[in-house]
Amino acid sequence: MKSRNRIIGIGLLVFGVALGAGVVWWLRAPAAAPSANSTATHSQEGTPKGRHILYWAAPMDPKIHSDHPMKDSMGMPYIPVYASRPSAQKASGLSIDPRLAQNLGVRLVDVQRRQMGHAIHTVGTVAVDENRVYSVTPRFSGWVTRLNVRAVGDPVQRGQVLAEMYSPELYSAQQEYLIARRQDGTTEDPALLAAAKAKLRLLGMPEGQIAALTRRGTAERDVPLLAPASGVVETLHVRQGGYVSPQTNIYEIANLDRVWVNVALYSYQLPWVQIGNPVRLRLPAYPGKAWKGRLNFLYPTLDPQNRTVTARLSFPNPGGNLRPGTYADATILASAEKTLAVPSSAVLRTTQGNYVMLGEGQGHFLPVEVALGPEADGWVAIDKGLKTGDRVVESAQFLLYSESQFRSVKARMLGNGNSPPQHSGLTPGRESPAPAAPVGDAGAPLTPQASSSPGTMAGMNMGQGGQSHD
Numbered sequence: 001m002k003s004r005n006r007i008i009g010i011g012l013l014v015f016g017v018a019l020g021a022g023v024v025w026w027l028r029a030p031a032a033a034p035s036a037n038s039t040a041t042h043s044q045e046g047t048p049k050g051r052h053i054l055y056w057a058a059p060m061d062p063k064i065h066s067d068h069p070m071k072d073s074m075g076m077p078y079i080p081v082y083a084s085r086p087s088a089q090k091a092s093g094l095s096i097d098p099r100l101a102q103n104l105g106v107r108l109v110d111v112q113r114r115q116m117g118h119a120i121h122t123v124g125t126v127a128v129d130e131n132r133v134y135s136v137t138p139r140f141s142g143w144v145t146r147l148n149v150r151a152v153g154d155p156v157q158r159g160q161v162l163a164e165m166y167s168p169e170l171y172s173a174q175q176e177y178l179i180a181r182r183q184d185g186t187t188e189d190p191a192l193l194a195a196a197k198a199k200l201r202l203l204g205m206p207e208g209q210i211a212a213l214t215r216r217g218t219a220e221r222d223v224p225l226l227a228p229a230s231g232v233v234e235t236l237h238v239r240q241g242g243y244v245s246p247q248t249n250i251y252e253i254a255n256l257d258r259v260w261v262n263v264a265l266y267s268y269q270l271p272w273v274q275i276g277n278p279v280r281l282r283l284p285a286y287p288g289k290a291w292k293g294r295l296n297f298l299y300p301t302l303d304p305q306n307r308t309v310t311a312r313l314s315f316p317n318p319g320g321n322l323r324p325g326t327y328a329d330a331t332i333l334a335s336a337e338k339t340l341a342v343p344s345s346a347v348l349r350t351t352q353g354n355y356v357m358l359g360e361g362q363g364h365f366l367p368v369e370v371a372l373g374p375e376a377d378g379w380v381a382i383d384k385g386l387k388t389g390d391r392v393v394e395s396a397q398f399l400l401y402s403e404s405q406f407r408s409v410k411a412r413m414l415g416n417g418n419s420p421p422q423h424s425g426l427t428p429g430r431e432s433p434a435p436a437a438p439v440g441d442a443g444a445p446l447t448p449q450a451s452s453s454p455g456t457m458a459g460m461n462m463g464q465g466g467q468s469h470d
Contacts, residue, residue: 053080096363108359108391111382114341118272119376120332124263124313128254128324134229136251138244139204142167145222147240149233149251156227156253164222165244173199174219181214231255256324259317261293263330264308272334273298279313280331283321291315291322295332333376340386341379346394347372356386357393365393 056078058064071077096106146164149156156162177196180189200210206226213220235252238244261281265273273295281291293315302309313330315322322328347370348355358366373381386392 053082056080096365098363105395107394109343109346109394111340111342111386111388111390111392112379113338113388114379114381115333115337116339116341116374116376116379116381117277117337118269118334118374120265120269120272120334122263122265122330122332124261124328124330126322126324126326126328127260127262128234128256129258129260129314132229132231132255132258133234134231134253134255135249136162136225136228136253137246137249138165138167138225139202139246140167140169141245142170142243144238144240144242144244147238150236150240152233152236154233156231156233158227158230160227161224162227162251163225163238165225166222170200170203170205170223171219171221173203174213177210177213178217178219225250227251227253229253229255254324256317256320256322259315259322259324261313261315261322261328261330263311263313263332264303264306265298265311265332266308267302269334270298270309273311273332274334278333279315280333281313281315281322282329282331283326284329285326286321291317331376335374339373340382340388342382342386342392343394344375344378344380346392347380358386359391359393 055065055067056069057080058066058072059076059079060072060074062079066078069078069080142165144163145166147162148164149160149162173196177193177200180193180196197210200213201207205213205223209220209223231253233251234254235249238248238250244250261279275295275297277295279293279295281293282289293313295311296314297312299310299312311332313332342356346356348357348367353369354372355367356370358368360366368385370385371383373383375381
């Protein structure tokens with residue numbers, strides 16, 4: 001009797017437990033199923049007709065992708081990223097919402113035709129233009145009675161009296177000229193007068209001084225020595241009271257209105273340059289200021305010590321800031337010709353090649369491989385890949401996460417959008433949990449972080465009796 005009652009009690013207990021479990025499952029299953037599938041159902045219902053979802057992106061970090069709808073650790077659903085509209089008929093490239101492009105700071109610039117060439121950067125030294133150096137040498141012997149310009153570097157003007165000299169030879173020639181003339185202005189012998197006047201000219205007396213001698217009627221003892229051109233005194237080889245002869249070079253005057261700059265070029269650069277190439281010169285002492293000139297001569301010999309060829313550059317020097325002996329930085333624009341060019345910042349230089357992001361309008365961008373030419377002044381020539389009228393992105397660095405990800409980014413840009421996207425933030429080789437994963441007490445599906453990271457509080461399995469796993 002007792003065993004029969006015990007069996008009945010155990011049966012009732014098992015039935016009650018099973019009934020309770022069934023009631024609990026019946027109450028919880030309807031609530032869990034919609035929550036597990038709500039994201040997928042909403043995504044399918046909210047998908048525009050004719051649009052294909054490429055992947056789902058995390059709302060707080062768009063770099064984290066998923067190949068199925070899910071929620072992040074804060075319960076926010078991932079945002080679907082759609083493929084281009086079929087009507088756009090863009091088989092490749094990247095489409096960006098205009099508002100997103102504005103937030104990213106996308107700037108488009110036109111492909112321009114500019115004067116481009118090989119920019120040869122070199123250094124040189126400012127020198128005197130030897131075509132503008134004048135020598136002051138007397139044509140007679142004598143003594144310097146007065147020296148007006150006494151120091152090297154003094155500026156002089158054309159026609160200025162440099163010194164006064166006494167020459168017995170020149171004084172005698174003046175006397176002969178006056179004797180050949182009569183006091184009343186007539187001459188006894190025209191041939192004798194012409195010979196005396198020619199002698200004064202050969203001794204270097206200017207026509208103005210000869211005319212003054214004719215008006216004055218008396219010979220001048222101290223004859224002035226005039227400057228033949230404006231400039232600065234380069235050399236001075238006499239002092240006051242010194243004796244000079246036709247072999248004495250008294251002054252050398254250099255005109256600095258135009259100067260030379262001698263620069264060194266390597267032999268491999270010579271095929272690029274030619275006479276007349278434009279040149280830009282900068283001095284460290286004058287930042288922000290540049291002088292424009294031309295290459296006007298290439299020396300025919302090679303320096304045996306440094307194996308370079310000297311090139312002569314010519315620059316106007318109206319303000320006198322280009323002082324001979326000054327070091328300068330020169331840029332020769334060799335082989336200059338008009339060609340297509342884009343800003344250097346618009347080019348993505350990678351190990352796979354050089355690319356620019358071509359703007360096709362309506363937020364669509366296409367990576368185009370280009371062949372680069374010479375680069376100068378922040379612009380680079382485009383030999384192949386673009387045409388006049390194209391617009392490129394000037395700051396395209398946002399399109400690359402890193403150099404190592406360029407292959408996958410390029411594959412996605414070139415139309416491989418159906419391939420599984422890379423899941424940043426997930427462990428490689430491990431699938432994320434399905435939407436119908438076991439639910440917690442709140443009825444929400446477990447997040448990938450909670451299921452794959454045992455160190456987080458969410459999803460941590462605590463032992464019975466409150467025993468922790470510290």
